[in-house]
Amino acid sequence: xxxxxxxxxxxxxxxxxxxxxxxxxxxxxxxxxxxxxxxxxxxxxxxxxxxxxxxxxxxxxxxxxxxxxxxxxxxxxxxxxxxxxxxxxxxxxxxxxxxxxxxxxxxxxxxxxxxxxxxxxxxxxxxxxxxxxxxxxxxxxxxxxxxxxxxxxxxxxxxxxxxxxxxxxxxxxxxxxxxxxxxxxxxxxxxxxxxxxxxxxxxxxxxxxxxxxxxxxxxxxxxxxxxxxxxxxxxxxxxxxxxxxxxxxxxxxxxxxxxxxxxxxxxxxxxxx
Numbered sequence: 001x002x003x004x005x006x007x008x009x010x011x012x013x014x015x016x017x018x019x020x021x022x023x024x025x026x027x028x029x030x031x032x033x034x035x036x037x038x039x040x041x042x043x044x045x046x047x048x049x050x051x052x053x054x055x056x057x058x059x060x061x062x063x064x065x066x067x068x069x070x071x072x073x074x075x076x077x078x079x080x081x082x083x084x085x086x087x088x089x090x091x092x093x094x095x096x097x098x099x100x101x102x103x104x105x106x107x108x109x110x111x112x113x114x115x116x117x118x119x120x121x122x123x124x125x126x127x128x129x130x131x132x133x134x135x136x137x138x139x140x141x142x143x144x145x146x147x148x149x150x151x152x153x154x155x156x157x158x159x160x161x162x163x164x165x166x167x168x169x170x171x172x173x174x175x176x177x178x179x180x181x182x183x184x185x186x187x188x189x190x191x192x193x194x195x196x197x198x199x200x201x202x203x204x205x206x207x208x209x210x211x212x213x214x215x216x217x218x219x220x221x222x223x224x225x226x227x228x229x230x231x232x233x234x235x236x237x238x239x240x241x242x243x244x245x246x247x248x249x250x251x252x253x254x255x256x257x258x259x260x261x262x263x264x265x266x267x268x269x270x271x272x273x
Contacts, residue, residue: 014098014118020211028098030091031072037102038109042088049091052100061096068092095119134200135263141203142260145195148207152214156232159217161225170229174236175209176252187256197256205251209239 017032030049031042039045049067056063071087093101099119105112153164161167172180172194180194189197195206213235222228243250 020208028093038111048104051104055100066094066097137200145207148210152210155214155217156228159222159228161228167229170233171236174233175240196260199257202251202254209236
């Protein structure tokens, strides 16, 4: 029983530290992954990362696509007991990078075995997703959006939100620069749900908005409907700024797709459900 608990627990922790960037791509930070793999010294863990990078090169992958150098600012106590801030190195890791790190870690550590299993499965899922056609990717992302939107609404309720129309409209206003009804008018989709008519790129942007709002509400312990609505607006605006900074198409200008409910009906028929 204890062995099962040890093996199952890290899986939840890996999910807990997973982040999603502005493109809807999942990633992990090395400094947060390190203690889950029972490493306490950065120099030792950096050695494992270097081995993983070599393995990445050996598999003909571009290392910088999976191991992105980043830095963190941390507070430290100075000799006068005053707080000082310094930068420490870190890495933004893809699923594949985490898998390679687990493969090159100390195999005597039980969490390493758990990580190898977890990231092998996650990496395979990503490979399968990339092989999906646009319609299948839309179905997958729409499902993720629905799930995380329920989680966001539950968090919003817990901090005091009662008017969910106002709360959710704030997210649209931030991301699209207009409220939901205006997006429907601009895209000429009538009363269809905006996200039911969105392509995978637009769905990914909304998934990032939703997950990051949920995280921010929890992390900053936001209280009250007004502050929650403002938080949703700000996160939406930040995602919009990120899209603009990389020269992407604004979500309100992305083309619409056929209603995903029709696609769901087709898939059900194909599966004889």
